[in-house]
Amino acid sequence: MAVGRPKRKNPVLRTRQATLPPAGRSRVALGMLRGPARGGLELQTCADCGAVQYPPREMCGACLSDRLVWRPHDGAGELVVETTLRHAMELHFRERLPWRSGLVRLDGGPTVVAHVHADVPPAPARVTLTAALDRSGQAVLVAVPPGAPPDLTTDPKLAEMTCDPKGRKALVTDAKSETGQAMVRALVDAGAEIVWAGVAAPWIRMPGFDAVAALPQVTVVPLDVTDGRSVDTLAAEIGHKVDLIVNTADHHRTHGLFGERGVETAATEMEVNYTGLLRLARAFGPVMRARAMDGPKGAAAWVNVLSVFALSGWPAQATWAASKAAAHALTLTMRAELQPAGVRVVGVYPGPVDEPWNQQVLPPKLSPAALASAVVAALRGTVEEVYPGDVAQDWLARLRADPKALEREMAR
Amino acid sequence: MTGPLDPASPDPVLAFAAALASGRVAVVDLTQTLSPDFPTIVLPPELGQSRPFRMEEVSRYDARGPAWYWNSFSCGEHTGTHFDAPVHWITGRERQNGATDTIPPADFVAPACVIDCSAEAAADADFLLTRPFLEAWEARHGRIPPRSWVLMRTDWSKRTDPVAYQNMDEEGTHTPGPDEGAVLFLLKERDVLGFGTETIGTDAGQASHFRPPYPCHHHMHGAGRYGLQCLTNLDRLPPTGALIVAAPLKILQGSGSPLRVLALVGR
Numbered sequence: 093m094a095v096g097r098p099k100r101k102n103p104v105l106r107t108r109q110a111t112l113p114p115a116g117r118s119r120v121a122l123g124m125l126r127g128p129a130r131g132g133l134e135l136q137t138c139a140d141c142g143a144v145q146y147p148p149r150e151m152c153g154a155c156l157s158d159r160l161v162w163r164p165h166d167g168a169g170e171l172v173v174e175t176t177l178r179h180a181m182e183l184h185f186r187e188r189l190p191w192r193s194g195l196v197r198l199d200g201g202p203t204v205v206a207h208v209h210a211d212v213p214p215a216p217a218r219v220t221l222t223a224a225l226d227r228s229g230q231a232v233l234v235a236v237p238p239g240a241p242p243d244l245t246t247d248p249k250l251a252e253m254t255c256d257p258k259g260r261k262a263l264v265t266d267a268k269s270e271t272g273q274a275m276v277r278a279l280v281d282a283g284a285e286i287v288w289a290g291v292a293a294p295w296i297r298m299p300g301f302d303a304v305a306a307l308p309q310v311t312v313v314p315l316d317v318t319d320g321r322s323v324d325t326l327a328a329e330i331g332h333k334v335d336l337i338v339n340t341a342d343h344h345r346t347h348g349l350f351g352e353r354g355v356e357t358a359a360t361e362m363e364v365n366y367t368g369l370l371r372l373a374r375a376f377g378p379v380m381r382a383r384a385m386d387g388p389k390g391a392a393a394w395v396n397v398l399s400v401f402a403l404s405g406w407p408a409q410a411t412w413a414a415s416k417a418a419a420h421a422l423t424l425t426m427r428a429e430l431q432p433a434g435v436r437v438v439g440v441y442p443g444p445v446d447e448p449w450n451q452q453v454l455p456p457k458l459s460p461a462a463l464a465s466a467v468v469a470a471l472r473g474t475v476e477e478v479y480p481g482d483v484a485q486d487w488l489a490r491l492r493a494d495p496k497a498l499e500r501e502m503a504r
Numbered sequence: 505m506t507g508p509l510d511p512a513s514p515d516p517v518l519a520f521a522a523a524l525a526s527g528r529v530a531v532v533d534l535t536q537t538l539s540p541d542f543p544t545i546v547l548p549p550e551l552g553q554s555r556p557f558r559m560e561e562v563s564r565y566d567a568r569g570p571a572w573y574w575n576s577f578s579c580g581e582h583t584g585t586h587f588d589a590p591v592h593w594i595t596g597r598e599r600q601n602g603a604t605d606t607i608p609p610a611d612f613v614a615p616a617c618v619i620d621c622s623a624e625a626a627a628d629a630d631f632l633l634t635r636p637f638l639e640a641w642e643a644r645h646g647r648i649p650p651r652s653w654v655l656m657r658t659d660w661s662k663r664t665d666p667v668a669y670q671n672m673d674e675e676g677t678h679t680p681g682p683d684e685g686a687v688l689f690l691l692k693e694r695d696v697l698g699f700g701t702e703t704i705g706t707d708a709g710q711a712s713h714f715r716p717p718y719p720c721h722h723h724m725h726g727a728g729r730y731g732l733q734c735l736t737n738l739d740r741l742p743p744t745g746a747l748i749v750a751a752p753l754k755i756l757q758g759s760g761s762p763l764r765v766l767a768l769v770g771r
Contacts, residue, residue: 295543295670319540319558345550356552 101386110384110434111183115228120148124231126162128223130488131475133233135201137163144201167221169198171235174208174215184227188249196221196235206233210247224474226253227384229431245472255336255392255436255471258283262336265290265315265372267305268298270447270460271397272340278464279338280309282472288330290315290341292322317341317368318360327375332383337376338395338467341368344449349410358411365415366422369396373426384434393436395467396423400441400479400487404498408453427476438476440467443483456482523770532746534735534765536661538577538584542734543666545582545704546677554580557762581760587752588706588721588731592759595726602728604758611730612751614697616653616767617645618741621680625658629671630710631680635689645743650695653732653748656682660702661736671709681708684719691727698730702738706731732765741767 101107117124120136127134135144138152139159151158174194180186192208194215204221212219212235219235222242226232234250236242244250245258262279266272267289279287289305289312305312313330316322343364345357352358376394383391401409402416420439427437444450446457458481466480479488490498509522523529536542544554557579563569581604582588590596591603601607619641624631633656638648648654658680663669671678681701682690690696699706699720706720716722724731732750747768752761 293543293546295667295672296546297672316540318556320560321540356555360553360555 107383108385109382110227110390111187112228112432112434113184113226113230113232114182115230115432117230118148120150123148123162124223125225127164128225128231128474130477130479131473133165133167133221133223134162135165136160144198146202146204165198165201165221167198168238169196169201169219169221169235171195171208171212171215171217171219172197172203188252191249194235196233204233206235207250209234209236209242209244209250211237224250224253225436225476226474227434227436229427229436229476243472244474253474255438256282257336257468257471259285259389260335260392261286261288261333262338263288263290263313263315263330263334263376265317265337265339265368266341267291267310267312268296268301269340269342270300271342271445271463273298273300273304274460274464275338275340275397275467276304276307276310278461278468279336280307282468284309284336286311286333288313288326288334290326292316292318292341317371318363320371323368323371323375327379331376331379334376334380335383335389335391336393336395336471337372337380338397339369339372340397341365341372342397343415344409344412344447346409346449346452347411348407351410358415361412361415362418365412366418369419369422373422377426377430380435381430381433391435393438393471394426394430395438395440395471396420396426397440397442397463397467398423400443400484400491403441403491404487404495404502407503436474436476438467438470438478440470440478440480441484441488442466442480443487458483524768528771530769530771532737532740532767532769534737534741534748534767535585535763536734536736538579538762541666542584543670543704544580546670546672554582556580557583579762581755581758581762582733584762585732585734585736585765586760586762587750588725588733588760589752589758590725590728590730591757592731593718593721593725595722596728599725599728602725604752604755604761607730607752609751611697613747613749614651614653615649615744616655616700616741616746616748617641617648618655618657618738618743618746620657620743622657622659622739625660625680629678629680630708631658632683632708633681633686634683635685638686638689641743648690648694648696651697653698653700653750654690654694654696655700655732655735655738655741655748656680656702657738657741658702659739661734661738670704675710676712677704677709679703679705679709681705681711682720683708684714684716684723687720687723691723691729696729698732699724700732700735702735704733706733731760735765737767741769745770 136148137144139161140157141155143154171194177191194208196206197203218238220238223231244254245256257279262284264275267276276287287310289310315326343361380391398420399416401413402420406413423439442458444453444457446459470478509525511522513519538557544556559575559577562574564573589604590599707718711718749766752763
């Protein structure tokens with residue numbers, strides 16, 4: 093057996109189908125997604141009396157106010173008691189017994205039931221309560237050791253909530269661009285067993301690509317997302333092996349609404365950024381959906397590299413931003429289709445990336461390497477929305493606070 | 505008409521049809537297959553780009569159309585084996601009858617002279633066809649007749665790997681073509697109908713650096729003459745005597761079009 097890769101599945105046994113953790117949540121309980129979808133913990137807090145409550149309810153349990161808001165919480169608390177489940181009626185947990193669970197009393201707040209990370213010492217113990225997305229895409233609470241950022245990949249069972257590239261087989265749809273090259277390298281560095289590097293128009297050589305292609309984990313494959321036959325052919329050849337797809341294919345030009353005659357460039361942006369994604373989704377999505385439990389490292393995640401400007405528009409790059417908005421809308425639908433099968437769909441929303449088409453954009457710009465690192469970090473965690481870099485974080489804060497104000501500001 | 509075609513018919517078309525039917529005239533296809541994998545011209549990315557050939561299935565005996573199979577396709581006018589009309593170039597923009605819908609149809613059928621540069625192109629990807637080379641060809645095969653195609657055979661079409669076909673490095677494409685002297689000689693002293701190549705352009709790969717840039721496009725289209733690109737099977741044509749049938753699609757004010765190019769060769 094090669095060093096570093098998980099044991100291969102026994103080909104005479106039926107491929108396991110995904111059993112997912114219970115996904116039922118009340119409407120108000122879906123508010124728990126706010127934190128872990130982007131990374132972090134948010135808890136329901138009463139705007140009148142300040143009480144933090146869990147589980148979420150329609151009214152404050154302390155003062156009966158209905159003015160309840162979601163606030164970030166540092167998760168500091170104590171694991172006061174724990175148990176190890178040895179029997180479960182839920183199929184998901186039945187297949188994973190024994191399962192460690194406990195009660196965490198938050199400092200100054202409620203006591204909650206949480207999964208307990210293997211690295212947490214026996215109760216009583218200080219812990220950090222964090223929120224994660226499980227394979228159903230729902231928020232769950234996890235007690236992790238305090239002091240360091242939560243790392244679920246070091247717990248053999250909780251690691252299933254992540255999409256850790258280590259030992260997985262990944263496809264980068266456009267590996268020639270600067271972002272694509274950085275993405276391939278980051279996946280290799282994260283321990284991916286195979287990275288298929290998609291290449292369109294092979295006669296156009298990009299500086300640096302030969303070195304990426306020469307990495308032992310990398311296999312160059314022809315893939316042009318504008319060509320349905322190319323997409324279908326690759327899906328037929330490797331679709332049943334791909335555990336992670338990172339869609340980096342991007343036609344990026346920098347035209348304002350009135351900055352160019354005709355729609356030819358804009359049509360190509362849509363053809364690559366939206367229709368290309370649609371082709372990929374239809375070719376690779378169904379088989380990924382069937383492979384979420386295919387071996388110890390099954391199909392795990394689909395990542396679309398989008399842009400914060402997909403959410404706000406960008407007059408300076410109007411048509412490109414619109415094409416990214418279309419891809420963002422499709423990303424939401426892909427999540428609706430793939431998440432119920434246990435495959436996470438991650439949207440990545442950087443600000444301007446430091447690549448040739450943004451040469452005239454003022455810093456701060458996100459380097460392709462930083463973008464790729466953020467994608468890997470997202471896969472090693474459980475988030476489904478990533479806003480890498482200062483510009484994206486600032487945009488996110490303003491979008492959540494007042495999208496109308498941001499729209500006006502963008503127009504200036 | 506009844507009975508077999510008569511090769512001695514006084515009607516030249518019927519006599520020709522008889523020759524065709526008897527196999528004395530071979531039909532050679534000079535056309536590359538229109539496929540998504542066939543490369544299109546590479547221009548600096550900030551410029552407008554030729555759409556590559558793409559095909560989407562409309563139905564294939566399925567719910568989208570139970571008894572029929574058909575596709576939609578899209579491509580630039582200058583994709584695959586294609587025809588360049590005079591209005592393709594700035595120098596030809598004022599030409600009367602210079603677009604695909606207005607070119608006189610008689611121009612779509614014409615004889616061809618095939619200049620074999622295959623050995624030279626194999627030795628030097630940037631090989632340039634010159635006036636002396638043409639004059640040496642004429643010394644062997646006779647004077648190039650007016651209103652005929654001149655086809656530059658390089659065997660470039662045998663490069664079936666698109667990377668080798670494009671032959672790009674950091675300075676762009678390296679493919680053979682004519683120099684300005686050859687183009688001016690063919691136009692002003694031989695009155696040719698047009699110039700055809702096996703590569704993506706009628707000009708050499710490095711012709712954007714020539715003076716003038718793209719001399720074949722510049723002069724040929726300025727004179728109201730035509731171009732054929734991405735031809736194949738030129739090695740199956742005689743130096744003289746082939747008749748070319750090359751009719752572009754009748755696109756309103758089109759600058760060119762993909763087309764089927766046929767050569768009729770007597771034997």
